[in-house]
Amino acid sequence: xxxxxxxxCLDIKNGRTVKGVNFVDLIDAGDPVELAKQYALKGxxxxxxLDISATLEGRGTTLDVVLHVAEQVNIPFxxxxxxxxxxxxxxxxQCGADxxxxxxxxxxxxxxxxxxSEKFGSQCVVVAIDAKEVDGQWKVHLAGGSIPTEIDLxxxxxxxEDLGAGEILFTSMNHDGTKNGxxxxxxxxxxxxLNIPIIASGGAGTIQHFVDTFNDGKADAALAASVFHFGEIxxxxxxxxxxxxxxxxxx
Numbered sequence: 001x002x003x004x005x006x007x008x009c010l011d012i013k014n015g016r017t018v019k020g021v022n023f024v025d026l027i028d029a030g031d032p033v034e035l036a037k038q039y040a041l042k043g044x045x046x047x048x049x050l051d052i053s054a055t056l057e058g059r060g061t062t063l064d065v066v067l068h069v070a071e072q073v074n075i076p077f078x079x080x081x082x083x084x085x086x087x088x089x090x091x092x093x094q095c096g097a098d099x100x101x102x103x104x105x106x107x108x109x110x111x112x113x114x115x116x117s118e119k120f121g122s123q124c125v126v127v128a129i130d131a132k133e134v135d136g137q138w139k140v141h142l143a144g145g146s147i148p149t150e151i152d153l154x155x156x157x158x159x160x161e162d163l164g165a166g167e168i169l170f171t172s173m174n175h176d177g178t179k180n181g182x183x184x185x186x187x188x189x190x191x192x193x194l195n196i197p198i199i200a201s202g203g204a205g206t207i208q209h210f211v212d213t214f215n216d217g218k219a220d221a222a223l224a225a226s227v228f229h230f231g232e233i234x235x236x237x238x239x240x241x242x243x244x245x246x247x248x249x250x251x
Contacts, residue, residue, distance in 0.1 A: 003248045004214050005045040005221035006235055007199065008228045010035060012051050012065060012081070017229065032065060035229065037072040043235045044075060045250060048101065048169070048199075048223060050128075051081025063095050070096020078126055078169075084112065086119055093120070101169060103128040104142040107151065110163060117164025126199075127165040129153060131186075132173040138186055145173050153186065154193060161194050168194065169223065171201040177226065179205025187217030199223050207233060207241045214247050 010017050010032045017032045079092050080101030089100050106113050116125045130145045131138045131153040138153035172183035182203045190198050197220035200213045204224035213219045227233040239249045
């Protein structure tokens, strides 16, 4: 049985880790390099690093922070934010990233998913999808959730799988930062439709929420930020409880 993964997420703005609610009202959560180091020591399975203002500011992910984080961790490390070319991905991998995450750039030019998959392998390509449920329809949003589209979450997820994405990171904007649990119904639908791993993101508040997203949401991995950054849920306790619930995890 494949183990379920626990993934802290570092949202970076101006070189600092930040966290908000529903993608707004950001507060400082610490130094990304120090946080990354602590997570690697405390049992995180992977890390995700998102330069959340890169797309809006029309630039690529900050390479020096990636380099410093990579020097401190020995677990797989995914980087996203403003990535739009093979050259940029190459530079990030050279700096120590293991995978890259693309979001807005994939929507604007879906062929990018195929190009990156063919060049670097599908295992390297994570497509992040930020979506909001509006009147019962899940719609994709771009640029850190600031630009709504008419694109359907499920149709887009299937398209990127067909283009060669190795994994999907689905963030529910309705649930982000609320600590009321993950979007398990939408996650289960994605999991039933697709043959690639789904990372659940948005809504972690308690250990039970993680149990529920693995059981009910059928997620392959669960990503969270503030509950880890502010010490509300220690990763060791979380994994021990998941194991008690017969959910396979790496201890």
